[in-house]
Structures are given as structure tokens and as C-alpha cells.
Amino acid sequence: MTARSALRRYMLVSFLTWLPPGLMVACMVLLMTERGLGLVEVGLSVTVFSVVTASLELPTGGLADVVGRRAVLACSAVFTVAGLALMSVSTAFWMFLVSGVLKGIARALSSGPATSWYVDTLHGIEGEGADLKPGLARGGAMESVALAVGVLLGGAVPMLVPPEVMTPLAVPPLLGAGAAVVLLVVVMFALPEPAHARRSLGGVLREVPATVVAGIRLAAGGAVLRRLMAAAAASGMLLMTIELLTPGRLAELAGTAERGSAAYAVVAALGYAASATGSVLAPRVARLAGSSARGAMVGAVLCALSVGSLAATAGLDGVPGLVAAGLAYLVMFAGLSVTGLLCLEMQHNAVSAAERTTVTSTSSLSLQAGGVLANSTLGVLAAQTGASAAWWVASGVVLASALLFVAMPRPGVTRSSRVPALPERSCSG
Template identity: 65%
Template structure:
């Protein structure tokens, strides 16, 4: 395998991992309500998915570090395939709840193994000083491309497909199942497991001992490494930014469009544009680091300065949403959509460069556990913001919630001040649970 072929496989896996989510996004709630679920039951299904994902985030990260990236990614594809096939035919709340459990397991399993596989493979091919930025940027861009394409397809396919064995709203779920099946085949056949230090044959006893030990090592590493502690807090700040737009933008667009139905169409289009902005930001992240390095006199690419620029751009975009909240009609729609797109571009630049710093600060044996911790921090920031911004917007208005969010995101840029170096922490001499 060559670095170029490894990158192509990584990009393909990222596309196939995120395409099902994009396909489901516009129709999932509508499908459940069409099948007779109340909004309260839809909320219960969504909550079950979130709880399962958060609960399994760290254990599945440890599993990928112990059992290997390929097997965990294949298991993720299998669970996602089962979940989406069940979604397409579900007719009761219990079937949808079972779907949510399967989908939550698949989502937790998919958190990090593809990126960990690519980084390990590149290190094997080019050594520990391999340039990660270019490949991670292209992989991140493919995630956003998949979401953008999926949202557009999932929103328009039900309008084009005639009634048949599956109702039109179930067709995107079936398409997502097909994408998951392709991912399963790719993971099993096209992702050879790279050699990793301290890796050993996987046994049931080894998993039972090794996964908790690896999770513990990863959590202790995050708690004891200043650079990782800061990056986890930055991830929580990203959760704040995402909540600020995902919770409050749909209502703003519905207000501007005139009706809830027109607002949902406007949001689908704006969301697709946002994913396109995210793809652009991911692709531009290495260039942003190089430009920031020249501006700051770093003598080379500066991921830290580039991440600061992306964070400031994100904060400014949320501030622009607050500043233009008084506009109506086409002007309001255009400014809201523009701020949304720029926000996702800035968030992608900062997130991609933080991901690069994270992988430089951790060894292969705990790589997936640490990235799962970052994902958990993002979800934690989003969960807290959902409660806080919801209450603030209800009591003081959307402008107040967006203003507070902009200030919190700007404050998170201070975490990059005097950022410690990102050299990997030494791996433990003896791996627990090597079986």
C-alpha cells in the first residue's frame, strides 16, 4: 500500500460512513410521524439514540485500540445496516426504539477508527513525522461532501420516487442501508490492519481485560496531558457552536420563510450549504495553518494559529446571526444562510487542525480512546448548551442566546494561548489485558 492509496481508502470510508446520516436527516422525523408516532415518542427515540451513543463512546474507542480498527469499523457498518433496514420497515414505537439502539451502537463504533487507521497506516509507511494535515483535511472534506449530498438526496428522493413496496419517505433509509453494506465490504477487504506497538492476538479474555484498561489509560492520558486537556475543552466549545445553530436556526428560518413547511425546506437547503462550507473549511485547513504560520512568524505551518483563526471566524458568524436577527424577508434569509455557511467553514478549519494536534499528542495504542474522549466532550458541550440556550432563548430571546454563544466560542480561543507542544506521551511499558 502507498500513502496515496491509503488516503483514497480513508476518503471512501469517510464518505460511506456519513452518507447514511445525511440521507436520514431530512426525513427521519417525518417518517416516524407518518408511521403514527407522536412528537413525544419521536423525542424518546432520539433520546435513546443519544444515550446509547454517549454511554458506549469510550468503551468502543478502547475496543478499537485493543481489537483493531478494521473489525470495529466493520461492526459499525453492520449495526448501521441493521438499524436502517429496520427503520425502513418499522411501524411501531418499539421497532423504532430498537432501531435507535442499533443506530446508537453503530454511531459509537464509528467514532474514530477510520481516522486512527489512516494515521497508523501513514506512520507505518512514512514514519512518525509523516504529514497528517493533508490527508485528515481531505478525509474531513469527504465527511461534509457525504452529508451535503445525503441531505439533498434524502430531501428530494421522496418527491421523485413513486409509491411501491416501500413508501417514499422510507427510501432514503433503504439507501443508507445499501451504503452501510458497501462500507462493510470495504472495511473487511480494503483496510489491512497496520502493525501497532503492543498489539497482540485478540481473545475474549484479552478484550474483557484490555478494553477497560485501555479506556483507563486514555482517560488518564487526557487528564495528565495539558495539550489534550485543552483540546477536550475546545471540543466542548465546538459543541456549543453546533447547538447555537442547530437548535435556533430552524425557528429563525421558519419565521423568515413564513410557514413551518417552507422553513423546513429552507433549512434543508441551508444545511446542505453548511455542509458544503464545512467541506471547504476542511480542505482549506492545511493552507490556513501555513498562512497563519507566515503571519505569526512561526517559520512553518502553525496548526495552533490556524485553529485560533477558525475559532474566531466561528464566533464572528454566530455574532452575525445575532446582529442580523432584526432583518426580514430575503435579506434576512441571505444573511442567515451566509453566516451559517461561514460558521461551518470556520468550525471545520478549527476542528481539523485540533484533530491533527490530538493525533500528534497520542500513541497508537490509545489513539482511538482519546479521539472518543474528544467526541464525548463535544457531545457534552452540546448537551449542556441545549438546556442552557433553550431556556435562554425562551426567556430572553434568540438574539440573547446567540450573543452568549458567540462570547463563549470567542473565549474558547484563549485555550490556544501558550499551547503546549504536541509530542506523543510515552506508551505504557506493559499493556494491560494483552490476553
């Protein structure tokens, strides 16, 4: 396998992994409210998803480091199909909760394996000194493109489906389930992985906790990783605040749930397009800023300023409100993408292949923990005082997180950080 071939496969899997969430994001909150759920119940459903994801991040990351990336990604696709199919037919609060559990399992399983597969493959081809930024940037761009395409389709489809045929807002999750089926097929054939030595179930179960513990110790013991985990938590708070409050706000501006779904689709698609642009520009930002850490700090500051502008214009109505939200999304997602891509590079440069997915899952766990915290605090704040107050707090948190990148230690893998109990993955793993 060549580096170009590995990159193409990584980009395809990245796109297909994020297309199903993109298809459902525009209609998720509106579908819940249309079927009788209040804002608190919607928040609880989202919290269940976040808690399940956070609880399984480290075990599933360790599992991917033990049994391989492809098997874990395939399981993720299966759970995505089940979760989105159930979401499309859910009519009661408990059904949405079960759907959230299934989607949370899928999200935890998908956190890290594809990126780890690409990094390990590139290291096997070009050596551990290979420049990760270009490939990771393209993979991140494909994720954003998938979200943009998905959210546009998910927002437009409900406008085209006659209500007498089926609930219009239920169609995008069904399309997402179909996209996940395609992902399952691609993963099974596009990510070749060498056969693992036969091991007993007991042996696997013993290795996964050992890998998890090693990953936690590495993340907690390294100055670089501690800062990156804190930055991920701040990003999680911001994303949860945006995802929870923006759909309802745009539905108010548009007048109906279906129009609100379409408006959110357009605004979110602009944000995801900016995110793709930010991923592509991240290497240049790091070069102009002088280092990846300084580039990440620039992205965090831009993100905080954009959320502050979103809060400041929360009182605008009609077209001005939609335009203000769209512009804020452009800057916010571009800045967030720059920071996220450069943090990902620093993270992968700070660990070895043996614990790569586990540490990636630790980062995702931090992001989910930040989301749970935002949902239980800023969601309540928004219900009592309005969305503007919650957005102001989120802006302050992200601005404070920029300080984490000041005097950032240079990331580097030390031999003592490797996990000796596990074999190194081959270049095609």
C-alpha cells in the first residue's frame, strides 16, 4: 500500500463515518419536540448519548488497540444503523433514550480507529518522522464536508416529503441509517488489516483494561496531553451549547419546525464548510504562527470571539438574525477546526502506536464530559435566562482554554510511554 492509497481510504472512511450524523443533526431536536418531548426531555436524551459515549470511550479505544481498527469501525456502523433506524420511528421518550444509547455506543466505537489506522499506516510507509498534518487535514476536511452535505440533505428532505406519506422529519435519520450500511461495506473491504494472533476471550479482556490503564496514565502524566484533554473539554462545552440551543432559535426565526430544520441546515452547512476550510488551512496557520501550539491558540481565540458575537446578536429577528448566525458559524467552525486539527497532530506525536486509539478515546471522553457539563449547566441557564447567556459563558470558557497553548511543551514519544504488553501494529493496520 502506498501513502496516497492509504490517504484515499482514510478520506473515504472519514466522509462516510460523519455522513449519518450530518443527515440527522438538522432534524434531531425538532423531531423530538414535534413528537411531544420538552426541552428538558430533549436535553436528557442528549445527555444519555453523551454519558454512554463517555463511559465507553476508553474501553472501546483499548479494544481497537487490541483487536484491530477495522472490527471496531464495523461494529460502530452496525450500531449507527440501529440507532438511527430506531430514532426515525420513536414516538415516546424512552424510545429516544434507547436510540441515544445505541448512537452513543456507535460514537464511542468510531472515536479514533480510522485516524489511528492512517497514522500507523503512514508511519509504516514513511517512518515515524512522517508529516501527519497534510493527511490529517484532508481527513478532517472530509469529515466537515460529510457534515455539510449531510446537514443540507437532512434539512431539505423534510420539505419534500408529503406528511401523509410519513413524518417528514423522520426521513433524514432513515437516510443516515442507509449511509451507515454503506460505511460498513467500505470498512470491511477498504481497510485491510493483518490477521491477529488467535487469543482467548479472557486474554483479550485482560489486555483491554491494561491498555486503558496505560492510556489514562499516559494522558494524566504528560504535560502536553493534560493540556490537550482540557482543551477538548472546552470544545465539548461549546459544541453541546450550540447543538442544543441553535435549532430552536432558528425554528423561531423561520416560523415552523420544517422551515427551522431547513434554516439550520443552511447555517450549519456554512459552518461545516468553514470547518473543512479550517482543516485545510491549519498547517499554514501553524506555520505562520510559529508552531502548532500557537496556531491552536489562534483558532481558539477566533472561536471564542465568534460565539461572543452569536450571543451579542441573539436579539435580532428575521433575516438579520439568520445572517448573523451564519457569519458566526463560519468563524466559529473555522477556528474550532484549526484548533482541533493541530491538537490532534500534537496528540499523535506524543504517543506511540500501542496506545494511540486509547489516548484518542481519552480526548473524545474529555470532549463528551465537557458536553455533559454544558448540558447540565448551560442548558438550565438557557432555559431560565435565554440562549444568549449560555453562549456568553461558552465564549468565556473557550477564550480561557486558549491559555492552555501558551508555553506548550514540545510533544514527543518516549520509550517509557509505550505499552510493552501489546504488540506494535503493522503498517497496514
